[in-house]
Amino acid sequence: MGLDDILNLEKDYILEDFKKESYKSRLEILSKSVNLIPRAILHTCLSYGKVYTNEIELFDEFLRCLGISYKEFQRNKRLYRGSMPIDPSTYWGYVSLNSKGGGPMVRIGLLKRVQITPESYGYTLTPFGEYMKPFVSYILKKCAELDIDPWELFGQISGREGKRPSINSIEILKYIYEGGEVSVGKIARATYMSSGSLNSCLKRFEKLGLIEYKNPFNRNKIPKAYRVNKEKIRDTLECLENPECKKEVIRVYRYMPYRMAKKVLEYLKNKSEGEVTVREFSRLLNVSYYSHSLHNI
Secondary structure, eight states: BBBBSSSEEOOOHHHHHHHOOOOOHHOOOOOOHSSHHHHHHHHHHOTTTBBBBBBHHHHHHHHHEEEOOOOHHHHTHHHHTTTSSSOHHHHHHHHHSSSTTTOHHHTTTSEEEEEEEOOOEEEEEOOOHHHHHHHHHHHHHHHHHTTOOHHHHOOOSOOOGGGOOOHHHHHHHHHHHHHHOOHHHHHHHHOOOOOOHHHHHHHHHHHSSOOOOOOGTTTTSSOEEEEHHHHHHHHHHHHSSHHHHHHHHHHOOOOOOSHHHHHHHHHHHHHHHEEEEHHHHHHHHOOOOOOGGGGOO
């Protein structure tokens, strides 16, 4: 359906309206436009000047844009399930203000609601929504090239107590980018975030490969970790059975009683994984983690 067929037009949201938004509102609109891949792809598929009145029309546009016929989709629905939503009502939920979630694409100005009859409504791209399509396509392309899930990058848009995690994500990355190597404490003070929320964001960024991250909040709580050289351990245990060699081993393990050293070596030899921590030793030997002997293993 075209715009000539509608009963009433709401005001368009245009680029000038976007420019008048606050800095944080603009960030929210930009991040919301790209943070969910199926929704962002749907946006790039919609035709300017066309009014969409139901979920099937939207879903048809989505499939057409991907080069998938509806017949092919029905035949291979199970294969597509893992890569995109297969329920047409999901796509209608992205735009419809009457759907659960409240039509996010309309709320950020990409589409607007239009009245078709006194009882029915449809949705169409705004000039701003049409203007934004190249930007959304570019971001999707870069995310594919860098193997980044934009949902993991920006997180959820709305948070509790009026917080906006997507804006937090952008501001954290901006602060790290401009500051180079910065501490978590400095980031927390600059962004007014709690340590828990900040660490959650930083771990996501590390997973995405955007930052190299160590957690300074737990600097003194992270135990030392060592790789286990099982071949060397077997040689040392054999040496302990030889009286001449044993003297040298005892000298090397001078901070530990001989029996404790042997117990540790036996444990390491039988350990299935390749890394062990000092704290793990403390549980094994029933001694304090802060023992002088343990920290000289």
